[in-house]
Amino acid sequence: MTTIVPELATFFEGNGGQYVGTVDADGTPSAGRGWGMRVLPGGSGVRLLVGHDAETIASLRSTGRVAVTVTDVMTYRSVQLKGRVVAMEPLTAADRAVH
């Protein structure tokens, strides 16, 4: 398992654009937006807000396979994470403020 190092955590939690790639059980990919990524303690995973996009959410629920790219919109430096969803939570008041 990959651990997110502090330098990357700073990048992920910055002001970059966040993009979410998912796939459904039939192999159909979907693209969506993300917000407010936070790296979990120890760098073992991330928490990310996803847009109210039915296909992305359905794919996350069905296959759990996900790629997330964070891009610095000034330099276009991009870093991609790949992994699996381990939990989906309802939005909190703090999440709504980010979104």
Add this chain to the structure above:
Amino acid sequence: VTISLREIARCFDGMVPPVLVTCSAAGEPNITHLSQLYVLDDEHVAASNQFFGKTVANLDENPRACALVIDHEAVGAYAVHLEFEARKVDGAVFDELSGRVDAIAAMTGMSDVFRLRSADIYRVLDCERL
């Protein structure tokens, strides 16, 4: 197609580079940025292929793709569902995209890095607002 690409023409003006999501046969999604996504007609787009190692490999296994395009004025986003059809390494579409990529490279000081490998042609299956 739910939304005509002509209705969202600003999304394809190059101001905000689109992202393209593909998927391997094993079900692993991959995201890449595009320099250009060019509308050919109501049912076809051409994507600039410059560095696409993983994307090309995925499309060889699974032709489905999805582009996320942004309307920078209205701050809206759209998902364009695609199916890969062909890879062009010459001809009118390739020349058009190559000219656009060269212009971006010149403006960003990336002329030594940017080089169009192919114009990848996709059929548009659907377009929806996110």
